[in-house]
Amino acid sequence: MKFYINGSAGVSPFLGLGEEACSIPEEGSRFARESDYKQVINPRQSRRMGKLLKMGVGSALVALKNAGLEKPDAVITGTGYGCLQDTEKFLGVMVENEETLLNPTAFILSTHNTVGGQIALFMGLTGYNFTYVHGAFSFENCLVDAQTFFHENPKAQVLVGGSDELTPTSLQVLEGLDCAPDQQFGEGAGFFSLSAEKTEKSYLAIEGYRVKFGTTNDESVKQMISDLLADCDKKEEEIDVVLSGTDIELAFPNAETIDFKQYTGVYPTAISGALLLAEKVLLGKASALIDKKGVERVLIVNTHSDEGASCMLVGKC
Amino acid sequence: MENLIEDLKKQIIEELNLEDLTVEEFGTDELLFGGNIGLDSIDALELIVLLEKNYGVKITSKEDGKKVFQTVRTIAEFLESNK
Numbered sequence: 025m026k027f028y029i030n031g032s033a034g035v036s037p038f039l040g041l042g043e044e045a046c047s048i049p050e051e052g053s054r055f056a057r058e059s060d061y062k063q064v065i066n067p068r069q070s071r072r073m074g075k076l077l078k079m080g081v082g083s084a085l086v087a088l089k090n091a092g093l094e095k096p097d098a099v100i101t102g103t104g105y106g107c108l109q110d111t112e113k114f115l116g117v118m119v120e121n122e123e124t125l126l127n128p129t130a131f132i133l134s135t136h137n138t139v140g141g142q143i144a145l146f147m148g149l150t151g152y153n154f155t156y157v158h159g160a161f162s163f164e165n166c167l168v169d170a171q172t173f174f175h176e177n178p179k180a181q182v183l184v185g186g187s188d189e190l191t192p193t194s195l196q197v198l199e200g201l202d203c204a205p206d207q208q209f210g211e212g213a214g215f216f217s218l219s220a221e222k223t224e225k226s227y228l229a230i231e232g233y234r235v236k237f238g239t240t241n242d243e244s245v246k247q248m249i250s251d252l253l254a255d256c257d258k259k260e261e262e263i264d265v266v267l268s269g270t271d272i273e274l275a276f277p278n279a280e281t282i283d284f285k286q287y288t289g290v291y292p293t294a295i296s297g298a299l300l301l302a303e304k305v306l307l308g309k310a311s312a313l314i315d316k317k318g319v320e321r322v323l324i325v326n327t328h329s330d331e332g333a334s335c336m337l338v339g340k341c
Numbered sequence: 342m343e344n345l346i347e348d349l350k351k352q353i354i355e356e357l358n359l360e361d362l363t364v365e366e367f368g369t370d371e372l373l374f375g376g377n378i379g380l381d382s383i384d385a386l387e388l389i390v391l392l393e394k395n396y397g398v399k400i401t402s403k404e405d406g407k408k409v410f411q412t413v414r415t416i417a418e419f420l421e422s423n424k
Contacts, residue, residue, distance in 0.1 A: 068379060071358040125394045127356075128386045 025171045027218040028226035028341060030181070031091025034300040035059055035079045036212035038287040038313065042086055045309040046287075046301065054190055054289050056212050064089075069146070072129050074109035076189035079213035080139035081146060084185055088147075091217035091225055097180040098152035099140050100169050101187070102162030104292020106136035108191045139187055160328030162186060163214075163293040164235045174220035185215030186293030203329065210289010214296030222341060228306055229341040230299075231321075232256040237332040242272050245333045249274075249325065252335050263337075264319040265305055267298045269326035270333065276323070280316045284324070287313060295334065298324045302338045345417045353413070356391050357384050369414045385410060392416070398423050 035041045037049035041059035049057075061070055061078045064085045070078060080101065088096065114130035132138075137155035144153050152173065156165040163186035170182045190211040198209050219226065234252040236244060253260065263276045267284040274281055288297035302322040304310040311317075321339040350367045353359065357380065373380045380388075388410055392398045398420060400406050409419045 067361050071360055072383070121394070125390050127390055129383055132383065 025174065025220070026232065027167070027170065027174075027220065027230040028222050029216050029228040029230065029303065030219055030223055030225040031087045031089070031093065031217040032215060032300065032303055033083045033086035033090060034212060034214035034297065035083055036214070036288055036297045036300060037210055039300065039304070041079075041082050045312065046304045047312050049287060054195065054208050054210050056210075065146075072133060073142070074107055074113075074133060074189070075191075075211075076103070076107050076109065076187055076213075077133065077138060077142055079189065079211075080185065080187040080215070081142050083187070083213040083215040084139075084143045084183060085146065087185070087215040087217050088183060091181070093181055093183075093217055095147060095149060096151075096183040096217065097177060098154075098170070098173050098182045099143050099149060100152075100154050100156070100166045100173070100182060100184045101137070101140040101143075102156040102158070102164075102166040102185070102293055102296070103136055103139065103187055104157070104159050104162050105188045105194065106157065107134050107138050108189055108194050110134040110138075112191060112193055139185075143183070160292045160326075160331045161235060161237070161334065163296045164233065164334045167230070167233055168235070170218060178220050180219070182218050183215060184218055185213060186296030187213035187215075188291040188293050190289075190291065204290040207285055207290045210285070210291050210294065210297075212288060212291070212294070212297045212300075214293075214300040216296075216299065226341055228303055229339055231258070231337040231339050233334065233336040235332065235334045239330050240327055240333045245270065245272050245325070245327060245335075246274075248333060249323070249335050252323075252337055256337050258321070258337065263321055263323045265302075265314065265316055265322045267302055267305075267322060267324045269294060269298060269324070269328075272325075272327065274325060279323070280314065282314055292328075295324060295326045295336070298326065299336065299338065302336075306338065306340055342417060342421065345420060346413055349413050349416055349420075352391060352395060353388070356387055367413065370412050373410055373412060388416075392420070396420055 035056045040057035110133040232255045263279045266281040284298040288294045324336040327333040
């Protein structure tokens, strides 16, 4: 199914909130670029928010503003880790105070659906609101849900986003587990206002996507990409840039291949950061990261250990 | 009493993350709820935990809470009378 992008925003090591163009992440930095959230979130409302909430809610509000949309019909968010900072705070106080005198705020904000909930509270939304916590496929499953929502509501406007945060503690644990050797862990948020029908605000389209769960190998990933191209009625020659988040060697005749995780870092919803990067590449706002110009179509490919693989085709519309 | 009021202001600002407020700007007789400070029900819970944790004082009824949490001064007076 084709989704039209009508507005987007995000925070990543290569992009600050509201910034037009990508820039090279600071050397050695794994954290999202510092952003002035007070521009979009009232300080009184943001005072309880941890980093993930500021990144997620801030990105959502800017994406909706860019789409000229006051109230989306549905909010679908994805996160692999959830609100780690608040969870750590809550658990720390629980240990420190021997399970008495627990502060309510950290507990309330520690649940995985806090980003979706806060977006709804901010905008007074009472419609469909769902959060997917499906590891490395949390964002992809948001798209699956958006697709089913569009089948029932073809004229709907849906806000879809993925967000994950990195804390000093989680970084220590992840590095200890050595689950992404030779790669840097990262964090970020990417939110997109989507519709199934083209609107006057539509500027790009997710032409199609495919998800493959479970163990994958070179052949199955390449087959998944071939199936996606067939779905979209596109040829390999029509791909200009491949944003790759996999070790599998991918070669297309006219495409420049870039490892997107060197810019987003490794985290469960990194593909939402890759989609943000694809958008900047297509709009000519990623010259600091990618040489190729006049890009019409970007293929994003992601694999995540034994959890599976996904791919997405994004183009101008 | 003045020291207690200043300590309370510092603790409230820190615990409730009132980033845009300083001790100097924090009026001792300013309404905590419904006024400029604009605290809400979650803050009330945080204040209950703060008083119990830092001063060993429990607020057990809604009526007591309403009286005690009017201003920083009413909190300080409550703590003084429950020493």
